[in-house]
């Protein structure tokens with residue numbers, strides 16, 4: 001099973017393949033901030049310190065939101081992520 005590690009609390013959780021990162025965070029009450037939950041506000045932006053190739057590909061809509069809210073290379077939206085392998089996540093300001 002894939003493992004999600006959160007840089008914010010340095011905890012690791014096992015999840016089934018195909019888990020939505022948003023669902024995982026809500027189910028586990030993790031320290032990761034969300035707003036709209038539909039990919040438009042950018043509150044949930046993060047970087048994958050490990051496993052950028054272990055999540056679903058970036059869509060044009062996600063890219064548009066990211067361009068409006070961060071200039072961090074490789075940033076993703078937590079509410080749009082599907083976890084398919086081991087990842088380490090750090091939320092960005």
Ligand code: FES
Nearest residue numbers: 035036037042079
């Ligand atoms: S919570 Fe708004 S873009 Fe993810």
